[in-house]
Every structure is written in structure tokens, then in C-alpha cells.
Amino acid sequence: MSARPIATTRSAAGMPTPRLAVWWVIASEIVIFGGLLGSYIMHRIAHGEWAEYAANTNTMIGATNTFVLLTSSLFAVLAHQAAERGDGKTAARFLYMTTGGGLVFLTIKAFEWTSEISHGMTITANTFWSFYYTAAGIHALHVIAGMIIMLFVAQTAKRNEDLHRVEIIGIYWHFVDIVWIFLFPLLYIAK
């Protein structure tokens, strides 16, 4: 089943099809997160008391996670550069490091949530915490999805096959990173 249609190899718009597609994926993701964060911001403006709830978030942990994700994005860039050179092995190694960054991010998040939940700040505590867990949770699912895809891409990149995929997953990973850049100030810093 690995035959690829000729359609896939064409590029009438002047951009390779996979890259074009990932941009459209990101466009549709932007409106999903846009809708969620827009709803959050509207609530936030209407409810001044949410600042008190937000004070319970741990800015240090949030900042650490931001740093971890940014670092992993750097690895994704390095992986792309290696792929451009045709060095699949190095690209795969950097992809593993990017995945590792995602793993560290999720581990920190797990500890953070455990502590918050044990202090009674659950998803049903109030609507601020509902948004907090929903937004960060959907983002975490994107991190997990990105990590899984990245492991597959690394497998083929190691054999120097389909190196263009390294760039595609990189673009997606940067997007996931940027979503966090929006979440961090909205959920942690604004107090």
C-alpha cells in the first residue's frame, strides 16, 4: 500500500504538499485554541475574582516548562538543519532530544497538577480551574501527539528516508510551543 499517487508529488502552488498541509492543520488548530482562549479571556475580564484563583498557580513551574519547551524547539530546528544536510542519523538524534523535552515538560506538569489537585484545586473547583485544566490539558494532548509522530519520523529519518518529514514535524512542534507561549501568561502570569 505504499504507492504514492502522482497527485502527491505535484506542487502547483509552489510549496511541497506536506508543508502546505501542515500549515492548514495549524490554521485549523489556531481557531480551536483561539475559541477556547477567547472564551477564557472574556470570562476573565468579567470576573475580577479570578485573579485570586490564578494567584495559586506556580509561576516558577510554568516558567521552567516554558524554558523546557523552547529548548526542545531548538532541538527541532537543529534536527531540521541536519535533515537539510542529508544527515538522517543526526536529525533522528535531535528528534529524540526534542521528544525528551516533551517528556520533561509532561513530567513537570504531572507533578504540578498532582500538587494542585491535592490542594483542592480540581477541574470542578471553579470555572478558572476548569479553563486551566482544559486549556493546558488539550495542549498536553498536542504535546503527546507530537511526541508520538516525532518518534515515527525519527525511525524513518535514521534510515535517511523521507527526510522532508523532519521539517514538517518541526513546524508542528513550534506551533505547539507557541500555544504554550500564549497559555503561560494567560494562566500563570496574569494575576
Add this chain to the structure above:
Amino acid sequence: MILNSVLPEASTYAADIDRLFDVITLLVGVPFLIASFLFFSFIFRFKKREGTPAKYITGTEHQYMKWIHRAHVPILLFDVIIVVMAVNVWYDVKQDLPEANSTVRVIAQQWAWTFVHPGPDNVLDTADDIVTINELHVAKDTLYHYKLEALDVLHDFSVPAFRLKQDAIPGRVITGWFEPTLAGEFGIQCAEICGIGHGLMPARLIVEDRAQHAAWIAENSPLSVAAGVEDESASERTRLAAR
């Protein structure tokens, strides 16, 4: 003209809304008839005939395009007329809140209406308030504010004869107004789906002239009922409350 042939106009703004409806009917009806006429005449005129090939028209030629562009002038003009009229009526009914002679509270719940009328003192939330279920009593030519509440889910207070409609939202009190102009009995419907009993929320609206209404208030106020004034309408009220 059109709407009041199927439904009486029972409030001050009902006639405005009906006029708006008539104007819109005219302003969209005429273009519709013209477009339909052109459509059907083209269909029959340009039926396939042997030896008459179709014209080659790209649709960029000025001689043809100008007709399309010119058609926009009346359409835009009609749009402006409709917008101005609609906004005027809207302002009157929904944005403006004229001074009231009296206020009633309308409480919607699954699946009944509770109406709270001010008693003889004409002040809401005092001991002489009259509470009825599924029956609203108002006086003709009196300007009312309604305070609309919902206890559980969304409902909608709709009085077709008044041309009035407003959603009720739990946790909020929405204030609006109406002024009845026609005595009689009219229907109230819930116009927002509210569960399996949504079709079972018919309430009655009873508009009486001021003297009759004042008499009804006097007879049904809990204070006068407590004072031993028992009559038909009081037992009627108990029956309604029990329902």
C-alpha cells in the same frame, strides 16, 4: 396588513412591527417577482432551437455587466430602508425603556409560568402581591415593565399578540416593557426549547380595562383574601395554583 389578518395587534408596538413586515414584503417581493420573471422568460426564450447556437458571453462585457451593477442600486437602497426601519422598531421595543405604570415579574421554569402581580399598592415584592400560575392579568393602556427570570434552563417569554419575545436566562433578571392596547384573552408560548414539557407551557394573558383590572387586583390580593373576601375568582385562583 399581512400579520394582523391572522393575529390581532394587542400592544402599542405591534402595529410598528406589522408595518415593518409589510414594507419588507414589498421591498423583497418586487425584486423577487422581477427576478422570477426574468428567470422564467429566459428559460422559455432560450430553449434549444435547431440552427440557433448559444451566444458566447463571458460576463465581463460592459453591455451585459452594467445590468448586473445597476440592479445593486435598488437593492442597496432597499437594504438601507429596511435597516433604518428595523433599527427604529428595535430601539423602541428593546433598547428604550419608557417609564412604567406598573411592573410584573415573570418566572419561567420547567414547565410552568409564574406571574407575580403587584397588589393594590402597585409595588412589587410586598405582602399584597398576587401570584398566579400560567395566567397573567394586565390592564389595558397601562405601561408595564416585566422582570423576566428563569429558574432552571433557558425559556422564552413570547406573546404573539403583543409581538413580544424575550429569552429568560437562569441567574439573570431581564427587564423589558409592553403596553396592552386591546382587551381580551391571548396566548403566551415558551419559544425556547426547555425539555420534554416545552410544548406544555401555554399560559393565558388576560387584558382588561383599568377598572376591571383594579377589581381583579382588589379581589385577589392575599391580604383581601385573608380578610375573608371569598368569591369565584379567588377559588379560581386556588384552582389555578393547584394546577
Add this chain to the structure above:
Amino acid sequence: MAESIPVEHADGHADHGGHHEMSFSEKYIFPLDHKMIAMQYMFTGMFMAVIGGFFAYAFRMQLAFPGINVPGWGVVTPADYNALVTSHGSIMIFWVAMPVLIAAFGNYLIPLMIGADDMVFPRVNRLSYQIFLLSAIIILASFFVEGGAFGGAWTAYPPLSTKAEYSLTGIGSTMWILAVALEFVAFLLGGINFITTAMNSRAPGMKMWDIPMVVWMIVIASILFMLSVGPLLAGGIMMMFDQQLGTAFFDPDRGGDPILWQHLFWFFGHPEVYVVLLPAVGIVADVMTVFSRKKLFGYKTVLYTAIGTGVLSFTVWAHHQFVAGIDPRMANVFTVTTLLISVPIAEMMFVYIATLYGGSITFKTPMLWALAFIFEFLIGGITGIFLGASGNDIYMHDTYFVLAHFHYTFYPIAIIGTFAGFTHWFPKMFGKMMNDNLGKLHFWLTIIPFNLIFLPLFVLGAAGQHRRIYDYQNFPELSLPWMQDLRQLATISLCVMLGAQLIFFYNVIKSWMSGPAAGKNPWRASTLEWTAASPPPHGNWPEGLPTCYRGPYEYSHPDHEEDYWPQNEPA
């Protein structure tokens, strides 16, 4: 046959043209071929349309003859009634109009019309159908769970939809929102495929303005869908959490806001109308040009009006919420934007009528459907003006006038548009001609009852009859004899119309089995799909993919002998 591209297999694999090697399940159950996936969507959509039609029959019978034992359903209880109207609306839009108009026609036509051998991501395409099928199974299964199917209308306004103690359908509500969310995911995947395929995989020589209108429209519709559905997808997750985890996003008692859902819903809901409208408009453009032997009047004008309508559609959503408790000043803004939509839509309708001017029209079945689309949609369009005018909407909101209005838009879109496209491309899809006389009989027995269903409902709406009420006998003002007569007229017309669909299914099966062979190009049309064999084999053009030399609608060109000029014919 103009041909410049040799057939090559990207991986040197003998998959293309080698469909004889595929097993039954590879070919029919888990296909990668865009045409087979299109057929899966088409027939799933038609199956769902039959279900949706049956639901309409059940609740219309209850309205015309309150309390009767409806043959095939039984007594329609209030809970049944709500579940039936909710599912009818949801199914007809999400599981009929979208799969048939966008997914079926999009999958079938895009590769064929742009001269490609398949979609760019066949496996994503297959996944999209599988998710869609799963969503369809979930929505149907919700009728059999405890409490029954969700009955809070297709708009699913909270708190009714989020609290089981109010809706009495705890599981049904969650299954509804889950099914809708999965359907959205399926169409996001499909949409990415449509957009990238049309952008990147066009035949050599096919420039922007050489793309057939139906392909353009499906692509624009996919973009509109993609840009509008996100907030509702987020809202759907929030709703599911409210139902199952006990969060309070939409619960006013605990700091939530039920109106927020309405904004999220209609921000998607209004563009959604154009998402399904545009493919139908594109189909009609293709059918009309073929059967009037005319070039489309103002190709770019049609395109710009479609884009203009699409952009405007993002600015009008609150006209569904005039009396919902939003700030009344907002209504003024939304009245203006709503009425502005009349400008591009009117232009589009004018251009279509102008396309007929100077034509040489033959009234084959597809052309009848296309013409009916224009006329019926015109009625749907003008009645929308009544509702967009805020002052009038105070009275009209949630009456049968609204219901009749949007059936006059959705019915031309989803039913008339589909029949136009299906009868037009049937020869290509199955290689056989349909019986034209049966087709015309079916046309008239569908169109006349359709008008007799919904014209009376305009009158009932103007008389103040509200929607979603299962029995009007409880309302003295609404149980007048003439009103009940109109309700019965509508119901009987519906039964006639549903019965007439048997003619269609008979015609399809009969023609498929034993109709006359269609040949490559029975309608003498100039777009690329008609240069492939009927039905096109796997890979579409095994002899080599076509090259494009001109626009799609060069009919009756003065420089050309024949009255059509195929896109792939060198100048």
C-alpha cells in the same frame, strides 16, 4: 488525447492500475481510491437522509394528527418528539448535507476535475470517512441508550444540554456532542485534503481561473469550515466536561455563562450555512453551463461573490440571538451586516440567471434540478431578509417562519443540489445513463410537494406558531381549524415527497444494472472528468494524466467548430 505526463509510480510499486490485485476489503471496505471513498460518503449520506426523512415523517404525522399511532414509529411522546426534531436537524446538516455535498462530491470530483490520479493524502481520506462513520453510528446508537436520544434541539443550548436533571437524557446528550465533535474532526481531515489537493495537484497548465467552479466552491467551503469550526470544537469539549466531569463552563449557577455557547455555536453555525451552500452553487454552475451550452456568466464574479459571502458570514452570527439576552445595541450592528449579505448573494443569483441568457437550453433531469435550485433558493434568500431585520425578528424569531425560511435554503442546497449533481455525474460514476423520464417524474413529485410542505408553514409562522412544540391543541390560538388543515397539507405533501424517492432509488438501481452505456462524455461537457473512462478506473487516467489548455466553460466558442471545447484539447 493530449498527454505529456507518462504514468509513473512514485515508489515503483504496481499499485496503480493494478486494482485487480486488490482484495475485496481493500477495494470496497477500506479503500484508498478517492472515488470509492466518495461512494462510501455518498451512500452513507443517502442512508442518513432516509433516516432523517423518516424522523420528519414521524413528527409531522404527530403534528397533523395529534396523538395517533404513527405507522412505523408508534405514539410520539413529548420526549420522542424532541429527540426526533433534534436528530432530524443534526442528521440532515451534519450527516447528510456535509458528507454528500462536500465529502462525496469533493472526493469524487476534485481529482477528476483537476486532472489528478487521486487525493494527495489517500490514507487521511480513508481515516476521515472512518471517523465520520463512527460518528454516524454514535448518533444513531443514542436512540437506544437509557433516556433516549438528546432532545435539546440541534443548537443544544445549555443548561438544558449540559444538565441531565433538566434534559433527562444524560447519556444521549453526551453521545450527541461526541458524535458532532467526531464529525467535525472527520471534516477537518477531509478539508485539509481537499484544499491541498486543489492547490497543489492540478494538471499542468491548469491556472487558478481554469478550475471548475464546483472545485473552487468545495475548497472555499472547506476553508470556511476550517476557520469557523474551531471555537465550537473547543466549546464541544467544554460541553462534554460540563456533562460528564461536572465543570461549570455554561452553568450560570456556578459562574458559567450559557450565552457563551450560543456565540460559539453560531459563530460556526452561520458560516456552516455557506459551507454547504457553496458546493451546491458550484454544482449548479457546472450543470447549467453544460445544459445551456453557455460559458458561465462572470466566472470571477461568481468566485468573488462566494468569497465575499464567506467573509461576511463571520460577521453575522448574533442575528440568531437577537432576543437571546445579548446587549440590545449589538443587534443594530448585526442587522446591518446581515442585510449586507444580500448584496453578494443577489449578485450571484443575477449572474446565474444571466448565464441562461442567450443559451441553448435542454431540459434534462440535472438541468431541471439546477434551475429549481435557483428559484427555490431565491425564495429562501428573500425570506431571510425578514429575519435579519432585528425589529421584525422580535416577532418572527423561533416561529415556523424561521423554519420555513431555512428549509427553503437547506432543501435546495442539500436535496436539490445533490440531485442535480448526482444525476449529472451519474453517467461518470456508474458508466450508465439514468432514465430521463423517470428522473423527470421524480423531479416533479419532489419539487411540488416540497413547496406544499413549506409554503403553509410560512403562514403558520406568521400567525405566531412557535417551533418544537409537539402538540398545538394545548394552545387555543393555534388550534383553529384552518391551521390544522395547513398542518395536514404539509404532512400529506411530505408523505408524497418521501414516497416519490422510491422512484429515484428504483431509477438508480435499474439504470446501474441495465441502463444504456454512457460512454466517456454523454453530455458533451468540456471539463476534465469527462475525458476519463466511465467509470474511471483506479488512477483515473491509466493511459496518462491530462494537461489543461483552457478554462472549464468554453461552450459555443466562436473560434471552435463544436459547441464545447474540452479543457485538455491543445489549441
